[in-house]
Amino acid sequence: MQNNENTEDLLAVVSQSGPHVTFFSVGSYRELGTVEVPAEPHELCFDPRRRLLYCSITYRSGYYHANTGRAHEIAVIDPDARRVVDVIDLAPDHGPHGLVLDPVRDLLYVSVEATDSAQGALLAVDPGSRKVVRRISVAAPGPHWFTVTPDGRHAYTSNKEAPYVSVVDLETGRLLDRIPVGGGEGIDISPDGRYVFVATPKGDFAPPAADAGNAADVGVAVIDTATGRVVRTLPADGITFPVHTTSQGLVLSGELRMAARPDGGPGALGTQTNGVLNVHGAGLEPLGRVEVGRFPLTVTSSPDGSLAYVANVLSSTVTVVHLPSLRTVTTLPVRRGGEAGAHGLAYVPAATGGEPR
Numbered sequence: 001m002q003n004n005e006n007t008e009d010l011l012a013v014v015s016q017s018g019p020h021v022t023f024f025s026v027g028s029y030r031e032l033g034t035v036e037v038p039a040e041p042h043e044l045c046f047d048p049r050r051r052l053l054y055c056s057i058t059y060r061s062g063y064y065h066a067n068t069g070r071a072h073e074i075a076v077i078d079p080d081a082r083r084v085v086d087v088i089d090l091a092p093d094h095g096p097h098g099l100v101l102d103p104v105r106d107l108l109y110v111s112v113e114a115t116d117s118a119q120g121a122l123l124a125v126d127p128g129s130r131k132v133v134r135r136i137s138v139a140a141p142g143p144h145w146f147t148v149t150p151d152g153r154h155a156y157t158s159n160k161e162a163p164y165v166s167v168v169d170l171e172t173g174r175l176l177d178r179i180p181v182g183g184g185e186g187i188d189i190s191p192d193g194r195y196v197f198v199a200t201p202k203g204d205f206a207p208p209a210a211d212a213g214n215a216a217d218v219g220v221a222v223i224d225t226a227t228g229r230v231v232r233t234l235p236a237d238g239i240t241f242p243v244h245t246t247s248q249g250l251v252l253s254g255e256l257r258m259a260a261r262p263d264g265g266p267g268a269l270g271t272q273t274n275g276v277l278n279v280h281g282a283g284l285e286p287l288g289r290v291e292v293g294r295f296p297l298t299v300t301s302s303p304d305g306s307l308a309y310v311a312n313v314l315s316s317t318v319t320v321v322h323l324p325s326l327r328t329v330t331t332l333p334v335r336r337g338g339e340a341g342a343h344g345l346a347y348v349p350a351a352t353g354g355e356p357r
Contacts, residue, residue: 006080010348011309012053013318013334014041016341021055021077022334026302026347029320029330033082037075040067043298044346045099045108047127052085053077053346054108056096064144064160070094070113076130079348088130093123098145102152102170107133109148109170111157114141122146122155122168136173138166147189147196149225156196156223158184165198165223177228181221186243186253186299189225190282196223197251199240200233220253222284234280242298248305249282250323254296255289272314277321279308288326292319300345311342318342 009026019041020034042058055075059067072094076086090096095113102109108125120143124134138146140159143166148155154176157166164178165187183202189195200221219236220243223229234251242254255276275296279287293312296319301308307329308321318332334342 006348006351008350010079010350011318011332012044012046012077012079012346012348013311013332013342014044014055014344015316015334016040016042016313016343017061018340020340021053023079023082023348024318024332029332031332035077035082035084037077037084038071038073038087040071041075041344042097043099043344045101046079046346046348047101047108048349049103049106050127051078051080051351052127053079053348054099054101055344056099056110057087058095058097064142072096074099074108074110074125080351086130088125090123090125090132093121093132093135096123098143100146100148100155101127102148104152109146109155111138111143111146113143120157120159122157122170124170134173136168136170137175138168139175139178140164140166145185145187147187149189150191150193156187156189156198158187158198160184160202165196167228179223179228179230181230182217184221185239185241188243188245188251190245190251191247191249193225196225197221197234197243197245197253198223199243199253203239203241203256220251220278220280232284234278234284234286236278240278242296242310244299244301244308246301246305246308246323247303250287250301250305251280251284252299252301252308253278253280254292254299254310256295274315275312277308277310277319279323279326290319290321290326290328292321292328293317293331297343298345300347302347303349309345309347311345313341313343316340316342318345 074088098111140162142160143157146157167177185199220234293315295314
């Protein structure tokens with residue numbers, strides 16, 4: 001029987017092809033158990049008010065643009081009892097991925113891909129009734145990741161299939177702006193709401209086209225939320241997927257590395273070598289980089305901002321990094337037979353502790 005009062009902080013990690021969510025103790029990094037979820041889970045979000053985890057079930061198998069069908073569920077997990085307590089059906093919408101909780105309005109926002117008759121959107125889910133209460137179009141077919149302003153009024157969506165970030169008013173449902181970027185991956189916002197950070201361009205694993213723009217534009221685009229303009233780019237050498245801001249304002253981004261082909265050209269998907277966690281300060285100055293596993297896909301941090309957790313999908317590991325020293329603390333294996341594919345992450349404070357960021 002599981003103890004329903006966790007007395008230590010937990011790190012929850014999605015095993016994408018497991019399909020499981022694995023729980024580790026924060027501090028000792030002992031594996032504490034797993035929960036089986038429907039295939040194929042991607043992202044996690046912790047609800048401190050109800051002490052529940054929400055897990056997006058995105059595809060039946062596979063990944064974006066290479067799957068056997070889009071799923072339409074959110075698994076609801078009790079992290080203390082370590083069991084699935086409900087499954088929210090989002091049909092007719094499908095391809096749920098990003099998850100953000102608005103604690104002020106008590107709404108869970110979920111990004112969904114376009115259908116045959118509607119563009120991609122953010123769904124507002126009432127965590128109490130577990131029903132969809134609003135669908136907000138983002139005027140793009142492939143919103144994957146998104147971020148919400150600290151006041152809960154606006155959302156910025158990173159769109160794989162559109163050359164812009166969509167800005168929507170969550171209260172009125174109106175599209176406010178399209179901010180040009182070359183397709184996007186991970187996205188997050190600074191704690192003060194001043195900047196939005198988006199990984200660009202879209203990670204299609206092909207050599208840049210001749211008209212794709214300057215190589216200096218590859219990395220993390222910095223959007224000034226007051227003007228709606230990209231004011232600079234935090235450069236990267238390769239494709240960047242996850243972007244995360246810590247409670248202390250550090251900007252973390254996961255950069256892929258790929259083995260070169262025999263002819264010297266860039267490698268394709270599946271040829272990744274160990275990736276890199278790039279760390280920028282609150283003033284956007286580069287602080288350093290740390291080697292992580294193959295294909296860093298998700299990044300989160302501890303509530304105090306001292307530790308980063310990087311999920312590496314091809315290694316199926318989580319690299320734990322001490323940010324003040326830029327030192328790797330440990331590497332956590334996330335496997336349950338075969339390739340598990342570490343993906344979504346969530347920090348779950350102890351039942352008697354404080355709330356997370």
